[in-house]
Amino acid sequence: MTDPTLGAVLKAHATGPHADGIAVRYGDVGVTWRELSQRSDAQAAELRNEGVRADDFVGIALPNCIAHHEWSLAAWKAGATPCILSARLHPAELADFIALAKPRVLVRPADTPLDGVAVLAADIPLRRVDTAHLPDFAARNWKAIASGGSSGRPKLIVDHGPARLTPKVRALIDLAGMPTGGVMMSPGPLHHNAGFLFCSLGIVSRTTVVGMERFDAERCLALIDQHKIEWLFLVPTMMHRIWCLPEAIRRRYDLSSLKRVLHMAAACPAWLKRAWIDWLGAERIFEGYAATEVPGTLITGTEWLRKPGSVGRVQADGITVRHADGQLCAPGEIGEIFFPPAAAERFHYIGAQPRLDSERRLSLGDMGYLDADSYLFLADRRTDLIIRGGANIYPAEIEAALVEYPGVASAVVIGLPCDEFGHRIHALVEPLSEARINTEELDAFIRRRLASYKCPESYELTTLPLRDESGKVRRGALREERLRWLQEGIPFARQVPRDIC
Numbered sequence: 001m002t003d004p005t006l007g008a009v010l011k012a013h014a015t016g017p018h019a020d021g022i023a024v025r026y027g028d029v030g031v032t033w034r035e036l037s038q039r040s041d042a043q044a045a046e047l048r049n050e051g052v053r054a055d056d057f058v059g060i061a062l063p064n065c066i067a068h069h070e071w072s073l074a075a076w077k078a079g080a081t082p083c084i085l086s087a088r089l090h091p092a093e094l095a096d097f098i099a100l101a102k103p104r105v106l107v108r109p110a111d112t113p114l115d116g117v118a119v120l121a122a123d124i125p126l127r128r129v130d131t132a133h134l135p136d137f138a139a140r141n142w143k144a145i146a147s148g149g150s151s152g153r154p155k156l157i158v159d160h161g162p163a164r165l166t167p168k169v170r171a172l173i174d175l176a177g178m179p180t181g182g183v184m185m186s187p188g189p190l191h192h193n194a195g196f197l198f199c200s201l202g203i204v205s206r207t208t209v210v211g212m213e214r215f216d217a218e219r220c221l222a223l224i225d226q227h228k229i230e231w232l233f234l235v236p237t238m239m240h241r242i243w244c245l246p247e248a249i250r251r252r253y254d255l256s257s258l259k260r261v262l263h264m265a266a267a268c269p270a271w272l273k274r275a276w277i278d279w280l281g282a283e284r285i286f287e288g289y290a291a292t293e294v295p296g297t298l299i300t301g302t303e304w305l306r307k308p309g310s311v312g313r314v315q316a317d318g319i320t321v322r323h324a325d326g327q328l329c330a331p332g333e334i335g336e337i338f339f340p341p342a343a344a345e346r347f348h349y350i351g352a353q354p355r356l357d358s359e360r361r362l363s364l365g366d367m368g369y370l371d372a373d374s375y376l377f378l379a380d381r382r383t384d385l386i387i388r389g390g391a392n393i394y395p396a397e398i399e400a401a402l403v404e405y406p407g408v409a410s411a412v413v414i415g416l417p418c419d420e421f422g423h424r425i426h427a428l429v430e431p432l433s434e435a436r437i438n439t440e441e442l443d444a445f446i447r448r449r450l451a452s453y454k455c456p457e458s459y460e461l462t463t464l465p466l467r468d469e470s471g472k473v474r475r476g477a478l479r480e481e482r483l484r485w486l487q488e489g490i491p492f493a494r495q496v497p498r499d500i501c
Contacts, residue, residue, distance in 0.1 A: 002164075003162075003164040003165050003166045003167075004164060004165050005076065005136055005137065005138040005163060005164050005165075006073070006076045006138070006142070006163045006164065006165065006204060007040075007044075007073065007076050007077035007134075007136065007138075007163075008136055009165050009204055010033070010036065010037050010040065010073055010077075010203065010204075011037055011131075013033040013037070013206050014033045014034045014036065014037030014038070015034075016033075018033060018181070018206065019032065019033050019034040020032050020033070020034060021033060021208070022208050023035075023036045023203065023208060023209070024036060024066050024069050024203070024208070024209045024211065025066075025208065025209070025210050025211070025227070026064070026065055026066055026210075026211045026212070026213060027213070029066065031066055031070075033206070036069070036070065036073070036203075037073075039070050039126065040070045040071075040073035040074045040077055041074075041077065041129055041131050041134060042126035042127060042128070042129050043070055043071055043073075043074030043126065044073075044074040044075075044077035044078040044129075044134055045127070045129040045133070045134065046074075046120065046124065046126070047074055047075065047078040047080065047104075047105055047120075048078050048134070050104065050105045050118050050120065051104055051105075051118075052075075052078045052079075052080050052104045052105055053079065053080075053104070054079040054080070054135075054137055054139065055079070055080065055081065055139050055140055055141070056078075056079075056080045056081070056103070056104040056105075057080065057081050057082075057083040057101050057102065057103040057104065057144060058071070058074075058075040058078070058080045058081065058082055058083060058103055058104060058105050058106075058107065059083045059085055059097075059098065059101060059103035059105065059106035059107065059108075059117065060072060060075070060082050060083065060084055060085065060106075060107050061085040061086065061087050061089065061094065061106060061107065061108045061191075062087050062107065062108065062109060062122055062190075063087045063088075063109070063213065064189060064190050064195075064211055064212060064213050064214070065122075065211075065213065066211075067122040067123070068190050069190075069199065069203065069209070071107045071122060072084075072196075072200065073203070075139075076138070076139065076142070076163045077134055078134070078135075079135050079137035079138070079139055080104070080139055081139045081140075081141045081142065081143065081144050081158075081163070082143055082144070083101045083103050083144040083146070083156065084143065084144070084145050084146060084190070084191050084196050085097055085106075085146045085191060086146065086189070086191040087108065087109065087191070093154065094114070095114070095115070095116070096154045097146050097154050097156070098114065098116050098117050099116065100154060100155070100156055100350050100351045101144065101146075101156055101350065102116075102117075103117055104117075104118070105117070105118050105119070105120055106118070106119050106120070107119075107120050107121075107122055108120075108121070108122065109121065109122055109123075111124075138162045138163040138164045139162065139163045140160070140162055141158050141159055141160060141161070141162070141163075142159055142161050142162060142163040142164075143158075143159045143196065143197075143200075144156050144157065144158045144159070144350075145157045145159075145191075145192075145193045145196065145292050146191070147292065153351070153352070154351055155349050155350060155351035155352040156349065156350040156351060157193075157292045157293055157347055157349060158347055158348050158349070158350060159346070159347055160345065160346055160347055160348070161346075165204060169201070169204065172201060172295070173201050173204065173205045175298060176198065176201060176231075176262065177231065177259075177260045177262075177286070178201055178202055178205040178207050178231060179207055179230040179231050179259065179260075180205045180206055180207060181206060181207070182207055182208070182230040182231065183207065183208045183210060183227055183228060183229050183230055183231070183257075184198070184199075184202045184207045184208070184209055184210070184229065184230065184231035184232070184233075185209070185210045185211070185212070185220075185223060185224065185227075185229045185231070185232050185233070186198045186199050186202075186209075186211070186232075186233040187211070187212040187215045187220055187233075187234070187238065188215065188233070188234075188235060188238070188469050188470045189468070189469045189470055190211075192265075192469075192470040192472070193291075193292035194233060194235075194264065194265050194470065195233075195470070198233050198262075199211070202231075207231070208227075210223055210227050210229060214469070215238055215241075215469050217238070217241040217242045217244070217245055218245060218249055220238070220242065221242065221245075221249075221250065221252075221253040221255070222253060224253060224254075224255055224257065224258065225253040225254045225255070225257075228257040229257055229258060230257055230258065230259045230260070231258075231259065231260050231262075232258060232260070232261045232262070233261075233262050233263070234261065234262075234263050235263060235264070235265045235266055235470055235471035236263060236265075236266050236267065236268040236269070236272065236471055237266065237410060237467050237469075237470075237471035238469075238471070239263060239268065239272055239276060240269075240272055240403055240409070240410075241409065243272060243275055243276070244409070244432055250279075255280065258280065258284055259284060260284060260286055261276070261280065261284055261285050261286065262286045262287070262288060263285075263286075263287055263288075264287060264288035264289060264290060265470055265471055265472070266467075266471040266472070267378055267380075267396045267399075267400070268287065269399075269400030269401075269403060269404065270308055270309050270400070271400070271404050272400075272403075272404075273285070273287070273304065273308075274308075277301045277304070277305065281301070282300070282301030282302045282304070282305055283300070283301060283302060284301065285300075285301035285304070286298060286299070286300055286301065287299050287301075287304065287311055287312070288311070288312075289311035289312060289376065289378065291364050292347075293343070293346065293347045293354075293362070293364065294339050294343040294346055294347070294362065294364075296311070296312070296319065296339075297311050297312025297313065297314060297319070297376055298312050299311055299312035299313070299375075307371070307373075307375045309377050310371075310375040310376060310377050311376050311377070311378055312375065312376060313373070313374050313375050313376070314370065314374050314375075314376050316374075317340060318339070318340055319337060319338065319339055319340070319370075319376060320337075320338050320340075320361070320370075321333070321334075321335040321336065321337055321338070321368060321369055321370050321376075322335050322336055322338055322357075322361075323335050323336075324336070326357055326358065326359075329369060329370070331369070331370055331371050331372040332369055332370075332371060332372075333369055334367055334368065334369045334379050334392070335367065335368075335369065336363055336365075336366070336367055336382060337363065337364070337366045337367065337368050337376070337378075338357065338361040338362060338363050339361060339362040339363075339364075340361060340362075341359060341360040341361055341362070343361075343362045344356060344360055344362045363382075365381050365382045365383055366378060366379075366380075366381055366382070367379040367380050367381065367382055367385065367394070378396070379394045379396070379397075380394035380395055380396045380397075383475075383476070384396075384475055386413075386414075386415035386423050386425060387415075387422060387423060388415070388418070388421045388422060388423045388424070388425065388453065389420075389421040389422065389453070391453055393415075393425065393453070393454055395412070395413035395414070395475075397450070397454065398411075398413045398425065398427065398446070398450065398454055398455075398456065399411045399412065399413050401445075401446055401449045401450055402427060402429060402442070402446065404449075405437075405442050405445050405446075406435075407431055407432050407435030407436070407437050408429055408430070408431060408432065408435075408437065408442075409430045409431060409432040409433075409435075410429075410430040410465070410466045410467050411427060411428065411429050411430065411466070412427075412428045412466045412467070412473050412475060412478060413425060413426070413427050413428075413456065414426050414428070414475060414478060414479045414482070415479070416458075416479070416482060416483070416486070417483075417486070424457045424458065425454070425455070425456045425457055425458075426456060426457070426458045426459075426460065426482065426493060427456035427458070427459050427460070428460045428462055428466055428478060429442070429459060429460065429461050429462070430461075430462055430463070430464070430465065430466045431461060431463075437461060439459040439461070439494050442459065443455070443456070443459065458493035458494060459493060459494050460492055460493045460494070466478075
């Protein structure tokens, strides 16, 4: 029996006993399963009228909204692959991605022309269509996600899974713990893989999706209370902003409906993870390690208490940690993380090449180690590593200590040139709104938590957001900007004297 197409799955939801239940909700506006199917049918017809055919890319550059989900479904129903782009891209960046993807059509908030592609406005008037004329065809690749990567150069990550409800998709739904017939929320941007993936899995599994146009910590808690959210995806930045709310505000909302809080996409400081476990209970907290390219590991809160800091146990034929010469690292020894050769068959890049070793094992540039029980622990990204006086320094460890300080919303650590040691550690600190941070007191706080050679030698307070809504940071761009400032003699940092460096 052929696996049903994603379009056929939605039609089944729209004609079954739950057809008039809410499928997707943003704010006070919700659409039923029947309405979602009808609207995406009409949008698919518009795409076909624009010349979209089997396996074409349909660019979707929309903010978080109901229309984002509708047009993604429409692309699948038209036999195409939704190519997910940020609605906030600078025109030059958008043009770069269009040149890479070559989509047949670009859906954006307005029908502003763009060279090289036909443009459809998301809110175009829709006509009634005869769905019998729509193909029940599944594109070979069910999604293509735009990424700037750590280098900032544009690339597309194209998933090799077809737009069908395959056994792999069913297994992913089960692994994620999607509450079929229940309610989920993923408040991050839909142009990032995690948000798009989990919301899509929710729709496929007939789970009501509650969205947020933009993340707000207290509003997130209010929506959980109001809609009795059962499944929630957060990134550590969101977890930190929620935790920084006054306790009286956090206790104002009923979170008893939550059955699973899944977090991933960035390193979560151990103190923050433990705070959430103490707050909601270990049985409700899950952590994943994965990437747009490949799945990875999953760990429960209960396991994490036994293995603090781990992101899960690896299978015998799965992830390995290796030295630069390709040899396996001993337990506890930090090296580069490699996925098995089969991982490289799950996707392809447009605009980049995967990093493969001689055995075609895949690296995403992450560093970490395995313990004696095969539990994986992350250190940092290979490209973020700071080598100072011969010592390897991992920015994530320092950043975790910085955001533990009261009043710090986010922190990013980079290495800047140092004649004596090669690099010096520079910390960019974003205060919470209304917070006043004394860098000398912050430095004293850090020195009580880290070895002296890991402590920042300069601090920079900034009101500009250091990370986006998904917790991602353009570390290379921040470093290049400060290197330019150093060259031009522009002051930007407060130096901290060190007795031991």
